[in-house]
Amino acid sequence: MTITRRGALALPLLMPALAQAQRFTAQRPVRMVVPYTPGGVSDITARLIADPLSATWSQPVAVENRAGADGIIGTEVVARSAPDGHTLSLVSVGHPVNAAFYRLPYDTMADFTFLSLTTRTPLVLCAARGFEAGTPAELVALAKRRGAGAVTFAGTGGVVRLAPVLFGSLTGTELTYVPYRGSTQAHPDLIAGRVDIMFDTVPAALPHIQSGALKAMATTGAARSPQLPDVPTMAEALLPGFEASTWGMVMGPGNMNEDLASAQSRDVAAALRMPAVVERHRVLGAEIVSSTPAETRDFVRAEMTKWGETARRAGIEPQALR
Known part of the structure; x- marks a missing residue:
């Protein structure tokens, strides 16, 4: 194989991304943890995008329901997983809202890599x-x-x-x-x-x-x-600027490689744009949305602030999990 001078100069820049992609494309299934019971919008979205993501990544994407404690049990599984792209989660607005109600076993922001929003309802x-x-x-x-x-x-x-x-x-x-x-x-x-x-x-x-x-x-x-x-x-x-929606989001464990996170974010967005996926969500009353990792992180932080302040105004303090 002949490597041109331009290719040789570019190779050091490509190696980290190639190495990360190599680790991800090893023949291991991807877990898509849904921390809720089957049948909700988050579960339906996860199952609809699993097949196109499986085709894109050339490996199975298995949806795993790990319900309990308002989504906290399944979310903790993701927080404790390796940040290699093989464990992801599809969560709802409950992810930032839970911080207002509970003393959590993970950090809502720091322990996750936010990939893309999926739906808004x-x-x-x-x-x-x-x-x-x-x-x-x-x-x-x-x-x-x-x-x-x-x-x-x-x-x-x-x-x-x-x-x-x-x-x-x-x-x-x-x-x-x-x-x-x-x-x-x-x-x-x-x-x-x-x-x-x-x-x-x-x-x-x-x-x-x-x-x-x-x-x-x-x-x-x-x-x-x-x-x-x-x-x-x-x-x-009555109230200009008032907005309160449920939504879905794909995220992974904290400290995922930026190139991998960006690539998976783009792949999720592409899966969401498939006509069958859009139509199924339309029937459900959910709007398809997508976002970059940086946009998603900013959105989650804003939601956490908004609902945290709302809870405090109501006198709600985070409680220990029972």
């Missing part, structure tokens, strides 16, 4: 069909008229728990939190009027909105939801 402020308020402004007026804490909201943890707190702090209202294990447990009480409002994900609330059992007052994304095009965003209706 807005929430919808909804209430029973007969609830007195029909818009965010009417809700604020009602809450002030009834008095502090008289309006109740259903919450299931994470951003669904904190979005009403953010709403209350920005509107000068105090709402009372009623905890539920999940949307399916909260919806009967919401529909019956036993709890007043809920900031739920659009996919979870949509069937009840379409049936007329619930009414939608506003969505919380940067733009209107394609599933609810006639419903204004919270920014349009």
Whole structure:
């Protein structure tokens, strides 16, 4: 083999990246840890991109559900793994939000390499069909008229728990939190009027909105939801700049090689752009998004600050895991 002078000069620059790629392309499966139960958006996204990533990387990508403790158990597995690209995770907004609720066994920022966002799903402020308020402004007026804490909201943890707190702090209202294990447990009480409002994900609330059992007052994304095009965003209706969404993200252990992280980020973005992947998420009410490692890290840091401050305003302090 003949090496040109230009090739010889470039070789030292290429060697670290080639060495890293060589280690990664050894015939070992890639684990995509989903720290939640099967069937959620994070799990569905992981399974949809696993096949195209497997084809791109010429090795199997196996999705592994490691649920428990609001995603902390599976996330810790990733934090303790080798940063060689063979262990990745697809997490949600719960990753930065968990730092506001728990004393974690890992550092939310330092122990991970953030590769790319995957999806964004807005929430919808909804209430029973007969609830007195029909818009965010009417809700604020009602809450002030009834008095502090008289309006109740259903919450299931994470951003669904904190979005009403953010709403209350920005509107000068105090709402009372009623905890539920999940949307399916909260919806009967919401529909019956036993709890007043809920900031739920659009996919979870949509069937009840379409049936007329619930009414939608506003969505919380940067733009209107394609599933609810006639419903204004919270920014349009009352609070400019208000945004509260669930989202997905691929990350790996901390200290991954920068070239490897960038390459895997690009491959994830390419898998997300496949028509079948885009269409499946459209049906779910989730918008496909992607980002560079640097953009992803900045986004996670901003989310951690935003929801951490919101939790502190509500008097929420990180608790030890049980």
